[in-house]
Amino acid sequence: MTTNVLQMARDQLAIAVKYLDIDPGLHQVLNFPKRQITVHFPVVLDDGSIRVFEGYRVQHNSSRGPTKGGIRYHPDVDLDDTTALAMWMTWKCAVANIPYGGAKGSVKVDPKELSIRELEKMTRRFVTEINIILGERTDIPAPDIGTNGQVMAWIMDTFSMQQGYTVPGVVTGKPIELGGSEGRIEATGRGVVVSAEEAAKVINLNLAGARIVVQGFGNVGSIAARLIEEAGATVVAVSDALGGVYNPKGLPVSELCRRYSGRDGGVQEHKDAERVTNKEILELPCDVLIPAAISAQITGENAGKVKAKLVVEGANGPCTIEADHILSDRGVFVVPDIVANAGGVVVSYFEWVQDLQNFFWDENEVNRRLERIMKNSFATVESTMRAHKTDMRTAAYIIGVKRVADATKTRGIFP
Ligand code: NAD
Numbered sequence: 001m002t003t004n005v006l007q008m009a010r011d012q013l014a015i016a017v018k019y020l021d022i023d024p025g026l027h028q029v030l031n032f033p034k035r036q037i038t039v040h041f042p043v044v045l046d047d048g049s050i051r052v053f054e055g056y057r058v059q060h061n062s063s064r065g066p067t068k069g070g071i072r073y074h075p076d077v078d079l080d081d082t083t084a085l086a087m088w089m090t091w092k093c094a095v096a097n098i099p100y101g102g103a104k105g106s107v108k109v110d111p112k113e114l115s116i117r118e119l120e121k122m123t124r125r126f127v128t129e130i131n132i133i134l135g136e137r138t139d140i141p142a143p144d145i146g147t148n149g150q151v152m153a154w155i156m157d158t159f160s161m162q163q164g165y166t167v168p169g170v171v172t173g174k175p176i177e178l179g180g181s182e183g184r185i186e187a188t189g190r191g192v193v194v195s196a197e198e199a200a201k202v203i204n205l206n207l208a209g210a211r212i213v214v215q216g217f218g219n220v221g222s223i224a225a226r227l228i229e230e231a232g233a234t235v236v237a238v239s240d241a242l243g244g245v246y247n248p249k250g251l252p253v254s255e256l257c258r259r260y261s262g263r264d265g266g267v268q269e270h271k272d273a274e275r276v277t278n279k280e281i282l283e284l285p286c287d288v289l290i291p292a293a294i295s296a297q298i299t300g301e302n303a304g305k306v307k308a309k310l311v312v313e314g315a316n317g318p319c320t321i322e323a324d325h326i327l328s329d330r331g332v333f334v335v336p337d338i339v340a341n342a343g344g345v346v347v348s349y350f351e352w353v354q355d356l357q358n359f360f361w362d363e364n365e366v367n368r369r370l371e372r373i374m375k376n377s378f379a380t381v382e383s384t385m386r387a388h389k390t391d392m393r394t395a396a397y398i399i400g401v402k403r404v405a406d407a408t409k410t411r412g413i414f415p
Pocket of ligand 1: 143144145146188215216217218219220221239240241242264265278292293294295314315316341342344345
């Protein structure tokens with residue numbers, strides 16, 4: 001991440017505040033996280049040496065409910081990035097209208113450098129260091145970059161061992177057999193595609209036959225690519241951390257998913273296509289661009305070269321504020337991250353509800369409820385966009401910030 005991501009999140013909040021009659025003191029409440037923990041903790045590695053890791057858990061705002069947000073394992077994370085991500089979670093949950101505030105956690109580590117045993121030990125020790133602020137009624141982690149269902153299972157087990165009974169609702173994104181939800185793995189990609197379908201109707205784009213470019217071929221990107229192809233579109237380019245492939249006639253998405261998703265890199269091994277860099281892929285001729293990798297990919301430098309009519313943000317923060325202005329001036333319709341990629345947290349919410357009730361739903365029910373929430377929040381954001389004559393991102397912030405500000409104000413400032 002770039003070091004100014006927190007400033008970007010604060011600037012986005014300031015833009016929304018201008019549209020709303022928010023007291024300056026309340027603006028400050030929203031501008032800062034409620035709670036930040038930085039921990040340094042040792043782990044004995046397989047060779048017997050001790051390594052000290054740095055990790056964070058940030059809770060931004062809990063006025064609307066327990067805080068919720070993923071845990072990221074990545075060498076470039078820091079406290080500011082984690083805080084920005086926690087803020088985005090607050091607005092995202094509010095826009096989807098689910099009863100959560102925002103949080104995020106991270107550990108500065110490349111998980112690929114660790115053995116499975118080291119990864120497990122590091123996860124269990126990290127959870128132990130931050131468990132004073134976790135809980136199924138207080139703060140509920142989920143997977144993010146570098147973490148997965150297995151890591152969530154270790155978090156659940158560690159927390160449960162310390163409580164003395166099983167607490168499945170303390171974390172979401174768990175394997176199904178431990179109280180995970182049907183449809184959770186696909187949820188973010190599925191929500192991205194529902195958003196793309198709704199946006200295509202607004203700009204009169206027929207998705208059947210539309211050309212799609214997807215940057216990032218992990219959980220979000222590969223599933224969005226597969227589902228948008230099922231909706232009749234043609235995926236012409238995909239990429240992972242090592243680079244991408246482009247074929248204007250279309251790529252065999254199912255085969256690419258089978259061979260490369262879940263692996264960190266490799267799509268360029270696909271032969272029947274031209275190789276492109278992660279910079280070039282954003283500028284390819286296409287109708288819909290889905291950035292689904294990392295933040296700050298579309299910037300003031302390359303936004304003028306984006307050819308897509310529609311950008312659907314699978315990743316968190318892929319467009320900078322400068323890029324937003326350029327895309328908006330050029331008439332490119334952008335579905336912002338806090339709308340487009342909310343499917344993951346929505347199905348995490350379903351998982352938590354099912355865990356608390358010990359009553360589990362089938363996949364059709366999960367997908368049907370997910371689609372309904374995604375469509376409702378898209379429609380609310382679109383009508384706010386029209387009412388305020390603004391763009392989708394500003395409209396989403398207006399809704400999210402207003403809901404959180406109203407909840408904070410109505411609860412009152414304690415004591
Ligand atoms: P992932 O780790 O499964 O996949 C990330 C993909 O991006 C991989 O293909 C990786 O090779 C690629 N990548 C990494 N660095 C890259 C670079 N510099 N350029 C291009 N590609 C690069 O992660 P994910 O869960 O798919 O998350 C992707 C994005 O979506 C992240 O921004 C994440 O915060 C966001 N997100 C994920 C979820 C979720 O439920 N998984 C929910 C909301 C938002």
